[in-house]
Structure formats: C-alpha cells, structure tokens
Amino acid sequence: MNKRARTRLIGVTAIILIAVAAIVLTTGNKSGAYTANVELVSKDASLVGKRVKVSGTVIAGSWDKKSDPMRFTIRDEADKAASGPTLKVIYSGSVPSTFGDGVVAIVTGELSKDGVVNANEMITKCPSKYESAEGAVPVADLVGKGASMVGKTVRMTGYVKPGTIAAATSGDRFIVAEKADGTGTSLPVAFTSALPSGMKDGSQVVMTGALEADGKFVATTLALEQGQK
Amino acid sequence: MVTLGLVLLGVALLAGAVSVGALLWGRSLGRGGEGVTHAGYLATFVAMGALTITILIMVAAFFRGDFTFYYVAQNHSTDVSSLSWLYKLSGLWAGREGSFLLWAWLLSLFASWVAYKRLEFTDALSNMGLMVTNLVLFLFTAGMLFSEPNNPFKVTPAGLLDPATGKLIGEAAAWGMNPLLQHWAMIIHPPTLFIGYAGLTIPFAFAMASLIVGDSSKKWIEIVDRITIFSWLFLGMGIGLGSVWAYVVLGWGGYWGWDPVENASLLPWLTGVGLIHSFTVYRRRDGFKRWAIMLSASTFALVILGTFITRSGIVTSVHSFEADPVSLYLFLSMIIGALVAAVVGIAMRWEMFAGNDEFESLSSKEAAYYFNNVIMMVAGWLVAYLTITSALPKWMLFGGRSIPASTFDAVARPVGVLYVLILAVCPLLSWKGTDGRTFWNRLKWPLVGGGVIAALLLTDFFTTLLPIYKRMIAMGTEPGLRMAQAGPAWYYSTIAVVGLLTASLLIATTTALFIDGARKRAAARGENFFQALLSIFTKARSQSGGYLAHIGIGVILIGLVGSAMFVQDQTFTIPAKAGSTFTVDRYKFTYTGSNDTQLANGDVSSVINLDVTHDGKSVGTVRPGMLQFAQQGQTKLEAKVLSEPLRDVFVVFQGSGETGELTINVKINPLISFAWAGFAILLLGTALAAWPKAGGELRAVPVARGKASPSKSRSKTATR
Numbered sequence: 033m034n035k036r037a038r039t040r041l042i043g044v045t046a047i048i049l050i051a052v053a054a055i056v057l058t059t060g061n062k063s064g065a066y067t068a069n070v071e072l073v074s075k076d077a078s079l080v081g082k083r084v085k086v087s088g089t090v091i092a093g094s095w096d097k098k099s100d101p102m103r104f105t106i107r108d109e110a111d112k113a114a115s116g117p118t119l120k121v122i123y124s125g126s127v128p129s130t131f132g133d134g135v136v137a138i139v140t141g142e143l144s145k146d147g148v149v150n151a152n153e154m155i156t157k158c159p160s161k162y163e164s165a166e167g168a169v170p171v172a173d174l175v176g177k178g179a180s181m182v183g184k185t186v187r188m189t190g191y192v193k194p195g196t197i198a199a200a201t202s203g204d205r206f207i208v209a210e211k212a213d214g215t216g217t218s219l220p221v222a223f224t225s226a227l228p229s230g231m232k233d234g235s236q237v238v239m240t241g242a243l244e245a246d247g248k249f250v251a252t253t254l255a256l257e258q259g260q261k
Numbered sequence: 262m263v264t265l266g267l268v269l270l271g272v273a274l275l276a277g278a279v280s281v282g283a284l285l286w287g288r289s290l291g292r293g294g295e296g297v298t299h300a301g302y303l304a305t306f307v308a309m310g311a312l313t314i315t316i317l318i319m320v321a322a323f324f325r326g327d328f329t330f331y332y333v334a335q336n337h338s339t340d341v342s343s344l345s346w347l348y349k350l351s352g353l354w355a356g357r358e359g360s361f362l363l364w365a366w367l368l369s370l371f372a373s374w375v376a377y378k379r380l381e382f383t384d385a386l387s388n389m390g391l392m393v394t395n396l397v398l399f400l401f402t403a404g405m406l407f408s409e410p411n412n413p414f415k416v417t418p419a420g421l422l423d424p425a426t427g428k429l430i431g432e433a434a435a436w437g438m439n440p441l442l443q444h445w446a447m448i449i450h451p452p453t454l455f456i457g458y459a460g461l462t463i464p465f466a467f468a469m470a471s472l473i474v475g476d477s478s479k480k481w482i483e484i485v486d487r488i489t490i491f492s493w494l495f496l497g498m499g500i501g502l503g504s505v506w507a508y509v510v511l512g513w514g515g516y517w518g519w520d521p522v523e524n525a526s527l528l529p530w531l532t533g534v535g536l537i538h539s540f541t542v543y544r545r546r547d548g549f550k551r552w553a554i555m556l557s558a559s560t561f562a563l564v565i566l567g568t569f570i571t572r573s574g575i576v577t578s579v580h581s582f583e584a585d586p587v588s589l590y591l592f593l594s595m596i597i598g599a600l601v602a603a604v605v606g607i608a609m610r611w612e613m614f615a616g617n618d619e620f621e622s623l624s625s626k627e628a629a630y631y632f633n634n635v636i637m638m639v640a641g642w643l644v645a646y647l648t649i650t651s652a653l654p655k656w657m658l659f660g661g662r663s664i665p666a667s668t669f670d671a672v673a674r675p676v677g678v679l680y681v682l683i684l685a686v687c688p689l690l691s692w693k694g695t696d697g698r699t700f701w702n703r704l705k706w707p708l709v710g711g712g713v714i715a716a717l718l719l720t721d722f723f724t725t726l727l728p729i730y731k732r733m734i735a736m737g738t739e740p741g742l743r744m745a746q747a748g749p750a751w752y753y754s755t756i757a758v759v760g761l762l763t764a765s766l767l768i769a770t771t772t773a774l775f776i777d778g779a780r781k782r783a784a785a786r787g788e789n790f791f792q793a794l795l796s797i798f799t800k801a802r803s804q805s806g807g808y809l810a811h812i813g814i815g816v817i818l819i820g821l822v823g824s825a826m827f828v829q830d831q832t833f834t835i836p837a838k839a840g841s842t843f844t845v846d847r848y849k850f851t852y853t854g855s856n857d858t859q860l861a862n863g864d865v866s867s868v869i870n871l872d873v874t875h876d877g878k879s880v881g882t883v884r885p886g887m888l889q890f891a892q893q894g895q896t897k898l899e900a901k902v903l904s905e906p907l908r909d910v911f912v913v914f915q916g917s918g919e920t921g922e923l924t925i926n927v928k929i930n931p932l933i934s935f936a937w938a939g940f941a942i943l944l945l946g947t948a949l950a951a952w953p954k955a956g957g958e959l960r961a962v963p964v965a966r967g968k969a970s971p972s973k974s975r976s977k978t979a980t981r
Contacts, residue, residue, distance in 0.1 A: 037620045041628060045635055048679075052639060052672060056647070059671040064662040067651050085663055124739075140665075152739065 065140050070108045073143060074117035085140045086119060086149060092133035092240050092252075093185040109136055123151045131156050133185065133240045134253035168238050172210050172217040174249075187240050188249070189257065193218055194233035208237065208249065219243075223251040231256055263330055266318045266414035270406055273311040273369070277399035280304035284392040288385065298383050305376040305395060308402075309369040316366050319359065319413060323352040328422055328429050331415035332358050338438040341860065344445065348438065351448040355438045358405070358413035360451065364568065365401045367459035371488070372398060375463060379484070386481055389470035390463070397462050400595060408587030446506035454499030454526055458564045460492025461529055464536060465561035465599065468554045472606035477613045479544050482553070486540050490803075490951040493533045497947060500526045501940050509900060516936075517825070519669040524648040525567035528641050532560040535637035541807075542630050543616075546692070550616035551607050552634050558603030562596045563641055569596075570648065622694030629687040636680050644669070667746060670825075678760045681818055684811050685767035688774050704770075711762075711769030718761040718819060721907070725931055726827040727754065729846075733829060740830035753826070760822045767815035771808050798949065806950030813946055816939030823932025824909075832926045837917065845927045848910060849874045852923070853882075865889045869914050869923060873903060880905075885914040885925070909933045 065083040073079060073086055088106030095104035101124035108116055121139050131137065131154075141151030171190035174181055193207040193214035205223045210216025212234045221239065231237065231254075241251035280301045287298030319332070324346075328334040336355040338348035353359045372394045379387035405411045423430045467481040503526060504516035517523060536556040542549040569592040607614060620627055651663040689695070689703040730753065733741040747753055779794035786793070798805050835841040841852040855869045868886035872879065886899040903910040908931045915924040 034619075034621045037622050037625075037628075040623045041620055041631065044623065044632070048632075048635065048676075049639065052643065052676060055672050055675070056643070056668065059668040060647070060659055060662075060664055064650070064659050064664050064668065066662050152742070 070106060070111075070119045071117055073119055073149075074147065079143050080145055082143060083140065084143050084149060085138065087136055087138040088119060090131070090133060090135050090137050091118060092187070095131075104137075106137055106139070120148045121151050122148055123154055134255075170210065171208055171219055174243060175217050175219060179245075181243050182245050183242055185240065185242050185252075187238065189236065189238045190219070192231065192233055192235045192237060197227070197231075197233070204248070205251075208239075212236070219247065219249045221249045221251055223254050228254060228256050262318055262322065262327065263414050263416050266315050267406075267412075269311045269315045269318075270402060270414060273308045273315070273365070274399065274402040274406055276304045276308035276311060277395050277402055280308065280395040281392055281399060284388050284395070288388060295383065298388055301388070301391065301395075302376045302380055302383070305369075305372050305391060308395070308398060309366075309373040312362075312366040312369045312402075315362060315414075316353070319353055319362065320350060323349045326427075328427060329417055331417045332356060332413050334417045334421070334429055335436050336438050337436075338443060340443055344443075347445070347448050348443055351442070351451075352438060354451040354455070355442055358411055358415075360455070360568075360571075361401065361405050361411055362413045363452065364455050364459055365398060365405065367455055368394070368398050368401065368462055371460055371463055375484075375488075385474045386467070386470050386476050387484065389473045390467040390481070390484070393466035393469045394462060397466070397595070400591065404588065404591045408591070411588060444506055444510050446502045447510070450499055450502040450506060453495045453502060457492045457494075457496025457499055458529070458568060460488055460495065461533065461560050461564050463492070464489045464557040468557040469602060469606065472554065472603075472610055472614075475610060475613060477550055477610070477616075479547070482540050482543050486537075486544070487951055487953060489533070489540065490537060490947060493530065493537060494944065494947040494951050496526065496530050496533065497940075497944060500530060501944070509902070510897070515825070515828075519666040521648050522571050524644055525570040528563035528567050528645050528648075529560045531637050531644065532556055532563055532641035535634040535641075536560050538630055538633050541803075542627070546617055546627075548617040548619075548627070549630065549634070550614040554603055554607055554614065556634065556638065558599050559638065559641060562599045563645060565592055565595045565599070566645055566649075568592070619693075624690060624695045624700070626687065626690045626692045629683050629690055632683050633680075633687075636676065636683075640676065643672070667743065670747065674756050674760075674826075677818070677821075678756065678763055681760075681763045681767055681814060684814060685763055685770050688770050688808070703773075707766065707769035707773040710772065711765040714768060715762050715765035718765060719758065721823075721932070722758060722761060725907075726757065726823060729827045729829045729929070729931065730754070732846075736831070738831070740828065744826075757822050757826055760818055764815045764818040764822075767818075768812055771811045771815070774808055775805070802952050803950045806946045806948070806952075809946030809949060810943050811946075813939045813941070813943030816935050816942055818939070820932050820934070820936025820939055824930040824936055827931055829929040830926070831928075832915070832924065834922050834924050837921045837923050841923075843925070845910075846929055847876050848880075848927075848929075849877075850883075850912075850925070850927070867914070867917075868899075869925075871912065871925070873910070875905075883910075883912045885912045887914055887916060904934065906934060907932060 065085040066079060067085045068076070068079065070086060070088045073084060086106070087109065089109050089111075091105045091107055095102060101122050103120065103122050105118050105120050107114065107118045121137070121141075123139060123141075135156050138155050139149055139151035140153040141149045143149055168187040168189040171188060174186065174188050188208075190208035190210060191212045191214070193209040196207040196214075198205055204220045205227065206221055207214075207218050208221050209218040214234075221241075223239075223241075228237075236257035238255050238257055239249070239251040240253040241249055243249050283297050283301030283304060287294035287296075287301060290297060319330070321327075322330045322333045323337060326333070326337065328337075333352065336352045336359065338345065338352060338355075340348045354363050372391065375387070375394065376391055379391070405413065409415075417429075421429060429436060464485045467485045471477060471481040500523075503523060507518070507523070508516040536553065539549040539553040539556055543553050569588065618627070620631075622628070647659070647664040647669065650657075650659040651661065653660040655661040689700055689707075691699065730744060730750070733744055734750070735741070744753070748756075775794060775797065778797050779790055782788065782797065783790050783793040788796070829846055831845050833843040835843055835852060837852070837855070839853050843850050851872045851874075853870045853872055855867060857865065857867045859865050866886055866888050868884050871883050871885075873881060873883055880903060883901040883903055885901040888897045888899060898913055898915065900911060900913045902912070908929055911928040911930055913926040915926055917923050
C-alpha cells in the first residue's frame with residue numbers, strides 16, 4: 033500500500049468525522065431539549081436556562097387565546113387531584129386549533145430563572161376519554177347556586193339523559209341530568225367537538241365549561257367518568 | 262380460530278428451531294450429514310407454510326369482523342368509503358402484534374426462497390446462511406409467542422364482547438384503527454417497508470455464514486446481491502410512500518421531519534447504500550471484504566433498531582406504540598448480538614478477509630467508494646444515536662434530550678452536499694489513481710452540460726428562492742425564525758448554491774457516461790446511437806441501473822434545496838364571510854363558502870372553498886377540509902395542493918375559532934416536484950439493477966451437489 037496515500041486517506045476521514053462531530057455538538061447542545069414533567073421542572077434547578085420539553089394538562093381558565101404571546105399554566109397529567117406543582121408557559125407562535133381547557137399541551141422552550149417556559153413549539157394531544165369525577169360539581173349543585181355561577185369555569189358531572197344525544201351541527205348536543213335514568217335536575221349542554229367514543233344514554237360524564245345566562249352549559253372538554261372504563 | 266392461529270405460530274417456532282438445529286447438526290456430521298441438512302431445508306418450508314396460514318387466518322378475521330380476536334377488535338377500521346376493504350386488509354399491520362406477524366411471515370418467505378434456490382446445492386455456505394436466517398425467524402416468533410403484548414392471537418376479554426351480537430361493548434366499543442392511518446399510501450407503506458426490512462436479513466445471514474464457513478470468496482455476494490438490492494429498493498419505496506403520506510395527510514406541508522419513526526426507515530437504507538457499493542468492489546475488485554461484513558451486520562442491526570423504534574414506543578413520537586419489556590431485551594440482544602458476531606468473526610478471520618484493499622491514491626475510484634462507505638456508516642449510526650437520545654440515561658451525550666430537526670438538518674445539509682460531490686466525480690476517476698489529464702478530458706464535456714443546468718437553477722435561485730428567504734426572515738414569524746437559526750444568511754445561501762451546482766455536476770457527469778458508453782458501443786458494433794444506448798440499459802443492468810439511481814439522487818437534491826430550505830409559510834385568520842381574501846406572494850385566495858356534512862358513521866367533514874388566482878389569472882379552487890372522527894374523537898386535516906411544475910401551493914384549513922373566524926395555513930414549496938421525480942428515477946434505476954440476471958443466479962459459480970465451491974478463497978475449511 034502506498035503510504036502517503038494511506039496517510040492522506042486517514043487525514044481526510046478524520047477531517048470529515050471531526051467536522052460532523054463539531055456540527056452535532058454545537059447545534060445539539062444549543063437546541064436539544066430535555067424531556068421532563070412539570071414536577072421535575074419545578075424541582076431540578078439544573079434545568080434552568082436549558083431547553084425543556086414538558087407535557088401537561090392546560091389548567092382551565094389560565095389562558096387567553098387572543099393575547100400575544102399567549103400565557104397559560106399546565107400541570108402534570110397524572111396529577112388528577114390538582115395538588116402538585118404547576119408551570120407557567122409563555123408561548124409565541126400559532127395556537128393549535130384543538131388548544132383549550134384540559135387539553136394536554138407538549139411545549140418546548142427555554143426554562144427561565146423565574147420558572148417560566150418560554151416556548152416556541154407546542155403540540156396538543158387529545159384529552160383522555162376518561163376522567164375522574166372527584167372534585168367535579170354535580171348538576172343539581174351547579175343549578176342550585178343559581179346566577180352566581182354564570183360565566184365561571186367549573187368542572188361538573190352528571191348523566192346523559194336518554195334519547196337526547198344530537199349531532200355536532202345542531203347546537204345543543206345532549207341534556208345532562210342528575211340521575212342515570214334522566215330524572216332530577218337537568219341542563220342542556222353545548223359542545224362543538226367530537227363526543228368521547230363510547231358515550232351513550234345514561235353514561236356519567238365529566239365536563240369543564242361554564243353556565244351561560246340562558247341556562248345552557250357550554251362545555252370545552254368532555255370525558256367519560258373513569259369508573260366506566 | 263384464535264387458538265388455531267396460536268398453535269400454528271407454535272408450529273412455526275418449532276420448525277424454525279428444528280431447521281437451525283438440523284442445519285448445525287448436518288454440518289457437524291460432515292459428508293454423512295446430507296439427510297439431516299435436507300431436514301433443515303424442509304423445516305424452512307414448514308415454518309413458511311404455518312406462518313402463511315396464520316396470516317390468512319388473521320386477514321380472514323378482519324374481513325369477517327370477528328371481534329373474538331383481540332387484535333381485530335383493537336385495529337379494525339370503521340371506515341365506510343369505497344376503500345374500506347383495503348382498510349380491512351391493512352388492519353393486519355395497523356398495530357404492533359400484526360406488524361410482527363407480517364415481519365416474520367415475510368422473513369419466512371425470503372428464507373424459503375433461499376432454501377428453494379439452494380436446495381440442489383446444499384453447500385456449506387448456503388446451509389449456514391439459511392441457519393442464521395431461521396435463527397432470526399425463530400427469535401421473532403418466540404418474541405410473539407412468549408410476550409403477551411406482542412402476541413397477535415389473543416382472545417377478547419369476555420366483558421368487552423356481546424356474545425349474542427358479536428359486537429364490541431363498553432370501552433371496546435371505542436376501539437378501532439387510528440383514522441390517520443386510513444390513507445392509500447399508509448396502506449402500502451408498512452408492507453413495502455417490511456419487505457425491505459425482512460429482506461435485509463439475508464445479506465447479514467450470508468455474511469455470518471461466510472465467517473462461519475471461512476469462505477471469503479465472492480460467492481456469498483453472488484447469492485445475496487440481487488436480494489439485497491431488491492430489499493433496498495422496497496425499503497426506499499417504503500420511505501417514499503411514508504413521505505407522500507406525511508405530505509398529504511399530516512398536513513404540516515413537509516415530507517420529512519426527522520421524526521423517530523421516519524428515521525427508523527432511513528437508518529438501514531443509509532448503511533444499505535454502503536453495503537451495495539461494497540458488494541460491487543467485493544465482486545469486481547476482490548476488496549472491501551471487512552466493509553461488506555460490517556455493513557451487512559450494521560444494516561441488520563439498524564433494521565432491528567428501526568423495528569424496535571417504531572413498534573416498541575421506546576422513543577416518544579406522534580405515532581409510535583406502547584413500550585413492553587420483553588421486546589426491549591429481545592431486540593437489544595439481537596442488535597448487540599449481530600454486531601458482536603460480526604466483530605468477533607472478523608477478528609477471528611482477520612487475514613482471510615483482508616481483501617485487495619490497496620490504496621494507491623486519493624484520486625482513485627477506491628477512495629470514492631471508501632468515502633461513500635465512511636459517510637454512510639457514520640450517517641446511519643449517527644442518525645440512529647440522535648434518534649434514541651431521549652431514551653438514554655442523562656450521563657450519556659445528549660442523554661434524556663430529544664434532538665430537534667434543526668440539528669439533523671445542520672449535519673445533513675453539508676454532509677449531503679459533500680456526498681453528492683463524491684458521486685459526481687466518481688465516474689471521472691480510475692481505479693488505483695487518476696492522472697490530471699485523463700480527469701480533465703473526462704470532465705470537459707460534463708462541465709459544459711452541467712454549466713447549462715446550473716445556469717437555469719441559479720436563475721431560479723436568485724429570482725425565486727432567495728427572495729422567499731428574504732421575505733420569510735423579514736416577516737419574523739416562527740418559520741422565518743427557524744430559517745434564521747440555521748445559520749447566517751451567507752452560509753444558508755452558500756449551502757443552497759453549492760448544492761445546486763453539485764447536483765448539476767452529478768447529473769452531467771453521469772449522463773456523459775451513458776452518452777460516452779453508447780457512442781463507443783455504437784462505433785464498435787456498428788449499431789446506431791439509440792440502439793446502443795438501449796442495449797446498455799438492457800445488457801449491463803446493474804451498472805446502468807446504478808448510474809440511473811445516481812442521476813435520481815442529483816434530481817432529488819435540487820428538489821430538497823428548494824422544498825426544504827425555501828418554503829414560504831404563512832398562516833391567516835380570516836372572517837368566515839364569502840369574499841374574504843388574503844394573498845401569499847403572487848397568489849390571491851378568496852373564500853367563497855363552506856360545506857359541513859355528516860357521514861353515515863357519524864364523522865363530520867368540514868370543507869372550505871377558496872378560489873385562487875396567480876398574478877390575477879384564475880388557477881382553480883382549493884377545498885381543504887377537516888374530518889372529525891366521531892368514534893375516535895380525533896381530527897384529521899385534509900390538506901389540498903395546487904401543483905405547478907416549479908412549485909406546490911399547499912393549503913391547510915386548520916379550524917375555525919370561537920367567533921367563527923377561519924385559520925388557514927398556506928405554504929409555497931418550490932421545486933418539490935424535483936424531489937418526487939428524482940425519487941422515481943432512483944427507484945427505477947434500483948429496480949433495473951435488482952432485475953434478476955438472465956439464466957438464473959450464480960451462473961458464474963457452478964457448484965456440484967453437496968460439495969463446496971471451487972472458490973479462489975485462501976480458506977481450507979471451505980470443503981465442508
């Protein structure tokens with residue numbers, strides 16, 4: 033073998049490898065995001081100043097789609113009792129059409145010193161089809177509180193009144209009642225997205241939304257009660 | 262029927278084990294082992310038969326809507342369109358368990374093909390090649406049988422099925438195939454990919470066999486090279502179809518996002534490029550032997566890693582599956598096992614596999630092949646590492662972090678251009694070394710032709726592409742910021758310009774080869790030029806197919822520069838009133854109304870109508886839509902594309918807001934048709950190269966029954 037050719041060959045190979053390594057190290061260190069959950073982000077001080085990718089449930093009423101940049105708060109998906117830490121997010125970019133209360137948002141951005149994620153990437157996952165009714169207000173209580181509840185975002189639970197489920201295009205989707213057979217206090221519900229699969233007459237549902245002045249409940253999220261899995 | 266499937270899976274497992282055992286035993290018996298060896302071949306066909314029936318059972322269950330099959334219950338399609346029968350078929354590979362079954366079945370088909378072809382020789386090399394293939398098959402079948410989450414034949418639990426009506430009840434009523442998968446490209450994509458995956462086991466098996474038997478002659482290459490190119494072709498087709506699907510279904514306007522699942526299909530394809538070229542050098546120059554072994558093992562390991570990434574959920578991705586520990590250990594041991602076997606094997610047979618690797622000069626063809634291998638090996642493993650970093654522990658480089666597409670782009674762009682440059686100059690080089698004058702003589706005419714192509718492309722660059730870049734940077738929106746992050750403007754433009762110049766040179770030098778070859782042939786044989794050109798394509802298929810593939814790569818690069826680097830991407834929110842307008846570059850969009858319809862299965866489709874004009878001239882109406890799946894509670898965006906020769910106008914209806922305003926995203930993707938056309942040329946060239954040799958395989962190496970090949974190998978152990 034020609035020794036000089038061999039040396040050159042090794043030299044060129046080394047140059048290529050070093051160049052590739054340099055590009056990977058510089059760009060990767062700048063932009064590679066650590067995957068973490070809300071709890072970890074709130075505890076791990078070493079993540080401050082780094083890019084993180086966090087997923088969490090959007091806390092109801094914590095956001096305003098029209099403000100730019102948009103601010104909202106998320107909490108871990110597993111944190112059903114809503115007792116764990118929360119994380120503030122400032123997001124600049126176009127908001128996915130499915131964004132809303134209770135939706136799981138996966139945000140990527142730099143974690144600032146004051147514990148806020150400055151996100152420039154966001155994708156949303158469909159909320160789980162099932163949700164615990166714990167902490168949700170029963171229909172009768174909501175109606176019983178009267179006008180003081182109008183316009184406030186609440187989590188409520190009730191049963192689907194048999195025979196009332198209608199298509200998405202027709203305004204009111206169904207009537208939610210106090211009891212599974214449709215008796216007791218009831219409320220018409222407006223909900224524009226797809227109904228959770230498996231929802232049928234008499235299903236117990238958990239919704240987030242607000243009561244309107246005309247006595248209609250406008251739901252932003254809708255899930256089946258967990259016990260029906 | 263579920264039980265029958267399970268039993269047959271057991272039969273396949275047993276047959277695989279019997280085959281491995283018989284082939285090894287037959288080998289240890291030496292000359293007297295012929296009968297035992299034959300049993301090993303026979304068992305291969307038994308395994309294939311059993312797996313074929315399991316596939317038929319599963320497909321039949323989908324068509325009958327038999328929900329006693331847990332897998333059918335989970336993956337059946339609820340579609341009511343005219344394609345619904347296809348979705349019934351594709352249910353087979355819509356989930357993890359079925360994908361494994363398909364994988365195993367395809368591998369058994371490849372094994373049977375090899376067994377059938379080599380049955381009359383039963384030479385030591387083929388026996389061991391078949392043994393390794395069946396070992397892989399055995400491991401796959403075991404992975405399905407002994408791991409609950411991978412088992413395709415499970416019975417639906419009693420509470421979820423109404424025994425009277427056969428309908429799913431309770432939670433199970435919501436089950437079904439992911440609606441995003443219901444698209445024609447997604448139906449062909451997995452099986453083509455899996456054909457490629459399964460087929461690339463064969464070169465690995467025979468590489469191992471050559472190490473076991475100690476036969477470093479080109480015989481094993483001649484047995485597997487067509488299967489390898491064939492599999493690589495299908496892998497490439499799978500990647501292409503996946504991109505088409507991503508482009509039209511996922512609605513983000515791109516076709517490649519360095520998503521883990523996309524990368525999974527690319528990994529073995531990259532090392533496969535190195536493998537195929539090493540085979541050429543192995544066959545023609547008796548060199549690159551260790552490369553061929555290492556690349557076949559790497560390709561196989563990356564096939565397994567790819568299967569693992571897509572089907573195990575180890576890396577989070579929009580469309581991956583849930584994790585399970587048995588697959589983790591099974592796949593990890595197969596990956597490590599393959600690499601260790603190759604390294605140990607080469608170490609033990611170091612001298613034998615030395616090969617004729619004499620590098621005389623950096624300007625030789627050998628050097629070009631060598632850099633081809635280095636780049637593809639590094640690319641394959643680098644992309645593999647960067648894909649799985651988020652699943653690695655934190656102390657490792659990038660451990661626990663997901664690497665964004667921008668990093669992949671940052672590496673791929675310069676390396677890709679360098680790689681294409683090697684392809685472009687390779688035909689100008691000679692073996693051993695090239696003197697300046699020959700090089701110049703070969704370069705002269707291509708330089709003229711390439712110059713013409715380059716002039717056209719650069720005109721487009723300065724009139725269309727560069728202005729788009731400036732506009733996007735000036736807008737300062739998210740896509741513009743991403744462009745700015747990819748480097749300073751001079752670097753961004755330089756990469757693009759050099760890319761276009763290199764692509765022009767590649768197309769020119771390779772085309773010159775065909776013209777030159779045809780002229781010489783025409784002169785020597787007295788044929789006319791076109792006759793000669795045609796016979797080059799039909800007679801020297803692997804060579805001309807290969808060069809055609811190179812031209813395809815050049816055309817793809819043009820498409821990539823335009824459609825991946827210079828996209829005009831804008832999002833508008835307009836009131837839902839007929840007559841609302843917005844403009845993107847020279848296109849004006851006017852909203853004329855919408856249609857909402859509810860389908861028979863409850864799905865709601867919303868479509869908006871936009872009239873489009875280009876420089877004031879009407880170019881038609883686009884109707885992007887959104888489909889809401891009632892049962893699954895998912896939304897699918899149905900993007901619409903206006904294709905023009907030099908650009909696509911890609912329109913997505915992203916939804917309507919609370920007050921009824923419409924959000925619409927428009928992307929102008931310049932030169933994207935070059936990417937698709939180049940891909941078609943690449944596939945055509947590969948198909949030409951994969952076309953079976955006339956007169957059957959192995960004409961060059963006649964082997965007597967039961968005897969070893971008369972190889973030129975330095976090996977003495979070959980006579981077993």
